[in-house]
Amino acid sequence: MEDNYTLILVDVPMIEERNDKDWYGTIPLGIIVTDKMIFTVCLEDTQVLTRFMEGRVRNFFTYMKTRFILQILYRNSSMYLRYLRIIDKKSEQVEEKLHFSPRNQELIELLELEKSLVYFTTSLRSNEAVLEKLIKLESIKKYPEDTELLEDVIIENTQAIEMANIYSGILQSMMDAFASVISNNLNDVMKILSVITIVMSIPTIIFSAYGMNLAPSGMPFSSTIWGFLIVILVSIAASIIAALFLSKKKYF
Structure with missing residues (x-):
């Protein structure tokens, strides 16, 4: 926070294409709040803001700056949960392939998914620190509705952290199990x-x-x-x- 603006910096999930396949990572999103305007700065187009630009978010008004920021953060946490479910489904598909024929290609895919989960966990914990600091701001405490929305964002972010940890543990156990199977077969x-x-x-x-x-x-x-x-x-x-x-x- 400075004299005439506030900077909120969070990590948002993104999809990157490598070798004709979609993998997941995170990039920073900056939200700059001034007395009259809100600026969002990101290295790439992010789906976190797409629904706002398309007018598909209910009760979205740019003049309600605090609520708008919290809606962005809520949308961000929801995107993490959505991508985590996709990663879980992909890991199940790879597991089915490994049951028939353990190959390096499937193990590399599991490694990529594990790397995505590491990115997600690290970014979600960073976002958690930002949310904890936001809840101390007097501007948010003035409006009970915004306080409730911030609590929803924190709950959503906490759930995403727990899901990322669970999926990461399952994926690591799966990789260790199949590595042992391959070693035993050898x-x-x-x-x-x-x-x-x-x-x-x-x-x-x-x-x-x-x-x-x-x-x-x-x-x-x-x-x-x-x-x-x-x-x-x-x-x-x-x-x-x-x-x-x-x-x-x-x-x-």
Whole structure:
């Protein structure tokens, strides 16, 4: 507050498009109040003010400056709640995809949603400090209707904070759970590949021994015409025994 104007600075939610998908963030909105006029300053067009410009807000009058400011803040908190519900629905859709096939793309989407929730939580807490300071202003206390509206704004903002915290916790738990699932799947694949390597190494060792340049008289089954078939059967039998042993130990 200065001598002839008051500056109210809050964070408003926004949608930004990246890789043909909508993600959520926040940008600051400045409300400058003078004796005769109200200025709103924002880096981008925001849907918080769209309904006012379209005349779709009831009991909206620019000459009622305090009520107008509180209506903007109420609309801002409502937008947070709306975007939080959209984020929750998106996370449920991604979760359904992950149940069928955990991929990096879905995990990246969850990470983006988690980042949006972090932005929302931080901005909502900053807005909460602004609202607490507003309730101490004498200009608002003069009008009981405005005081009630400010209390509604505070309740709406508090509800948005709680929803953001709940969704953030659920999303973090979901990411940790699927990260564990992916890690377990990888461990299972590596275990199966290790078992296959062990089973297949037995015939390799036997055939490698017979492939060495040694005298035929010193090699088992070299004197019979069924020697090659016997060696193959012995290798298969040894592999089956090894596979049964590993299966009994529940390695796969």
